[in-house]
Amino acid sequence: MASLAMVAGALLPVAASSPASAASAPQQNAYVANFGSATVSVINAVTQSVTATIPVGSHPAGVAVTPNGTRAYVANYSDNNVSVIDTSTNTVTTTIPVGNGPVGLAITPDGSHLYVADSGDAAVAVIDTASNTVIATVPAGGNDVSVAITPNGSRAYVVNNGGNTVTVIDTSTNTVTATIPVGRSPDWAAITPDGARVYVTNSADSTVSVIDTSGNTVTTTIPVGADPFGAAVTPDGSHVYITNFIDSSVSVIATASNTVTATITGFTGPGLVAVNADGSQAYVGDFSDSTVSVIDTASNTITSAISVGSAPYGIAFGPAAARGPSLTITKRHPGKFTRGAIGTYRISVGNASGAGPTDGSTVTVHDTLPAGLLATRIGGPGWQCTLATLTCSRNGVLAAGRHYPPIMLQARISCTAPKQVTNSVTVTGGGDPHTHTATDPTHVKGDPPRQHCRP
Incomplete structure (x- = not known):
């Protein structure tokens, strides 16, 4: 031409x-x-x-x-x-x-x-x-x-x-x-x-x-x-x-x-x-x-x-341009919670398949419990956790498609807790510029024997 x-x-x-x-x-x-x-x-x-x-x-x-x-x-x-x-x-x-x-x-x-x-x-x-x-x-x-x-x-x-x-x-x-x-x-x-x-x-x-x-x-x-x-x-x-x-x-x-x-x-x-x-x-x-x-x-x-x-x-x-990390977070619990009893959440943090590895900087998880739940314990292998703020953090490189060890969060369910509560948790850091959030709606059963129920 x-x-x-x-x-x-x-x-x-x-x-x-x-x-x-x-x-x-x-x-x-x-x-x-x-x-x-x-x-x-x-x-x-x-x-x-x-x-x-x-x-x-x-x-x-x-x-x-x-x-x-x-x-x-x-x-x-x-x-x-x-x-x-x-x-x-x-x-x-x-x-x-x-x-x-x-x-x-x-x-x-x-x-x-x-x-x-x-x-x-x-x-x-x-x-x-x-x-x-x-x-x-x-x-x-x-x-x-x-x-x-x-x-x-x-x-x-x-x-x-x-x-x-x-x-x-x-x-x-x-x-x-x-x-x-x-x-x-x-x-x-x-x-x-x-x-x-x-x-x-x-x-x-x-x-x-x-x-x-x-x-x-x-x-x-x-x-x-x-x-x-x-x-x-x-x-x-x-x-x-x-x-x-x-x-x-x-x-x-x-x-x-x-x-x-x-x-x-x-x-x-x-x-x-x-x-x-x-x-x-x-x-x-x-x-x-x-x-x-x-x-x-x-x-x-x-x-x-x-x-x-x-x-x-x-x-x-x-x-292909180098890909950055893409953190993932999920939150699960077994069955229904019972008023006056202890409920357990399992929090899992990973790095998406096909993403780049995390850069080794601090990864921070922060949980927010709804009204009617009181945290009694939080922790997981390799995590540094603070119960008062429901915050866990750790360093280290996480490859794509891999997960950190889970964080276990225990909470006492109030006698006045509503029939359904929703817990939310976020993860940030590791070179990922975004904040990722997970929520977990939870059904709460009726009252147990009075001696186990605390307001």
Whole structure:
């Protein structure tokens, strides 16, 4: 695709984020910018389900995730800014003004800087991710649409769709060091893990240019399908996946021979592609039917399609954000209570399955007895309890899916206790920012012999 263009009433994509932002973590999320619905879909790559939909700016295009997975950056083409998403809460925390028509973007391997292709300004904005501010603007040819950064972070390769070139930026000085002629209407660049080659899609020529980074020259040109657009290299560097928009196909290039070894069909206007950290799957955004197709790279077949927002554009993998602890609390009692007798409650505190471990800080349980009940004893193994305040606390790390030893609370039931009482208890701490509450409605029996009943 030569540019963002109105085709059949829909804006077609040009470029997106760099797969260099994917990190090697066993559990990953995929972040998909939905160009037509101003949202980002978060996909759990294990369950292949959408776990969150995040509102961002108008016409989000490229997306990139920091190496530690804590933030995702989204280029909002029509708003001329970049949204910053906190991946632990899946909310936008700030918006960074950039140049006109930002499209593709890529983060340096150390996570310190973000490079944004501003297509309307023929320039690249450089953002310091510590302050989330633009610290430099680098002129870079015409209609810059995508950026890819070498694995050592020393160079950024910027695709100039309008100039039929690729601009090379020295990231230490943010100056242009080379301009490389490629095919017509180039859209996307992907760099091999060793940094030796850059693969550039040429949409108007239906080819892929291969750049040797040692001399910054094109060494070969590979014929692919009609209107090649997205490109992604597998983590082992053995294959490159190229999306062909008009053909609704994906060409698989073997980097050892620089030839197409497979062509995958069954898409509907494939736009961009990203490969997960272990190289087992490639995600392809089907721009025309608002799905993400999942390719099994071992068999090069489509195994599933995930519904996302309208016109999925940029796709980037990132490690799943570290989850914090999520305390649980329950309170139970056996049978009915009897006026004048002793009743016992069992309080259990745990950490939810799938949560992160507690951080070792103090966990505090506080019970509130209703009128008609008088506490006589409270305690449990490892708990430090105070009867006067009905408070118990302890330290130590609690793993997900595990429970502390229970707390036993005994109370005498007054002769005047109502027929039903409700006890409540809370738990806080351990790194969980929330207060969790449990209640236990209890039925009270009639009076026992008078000598055992106390008001």
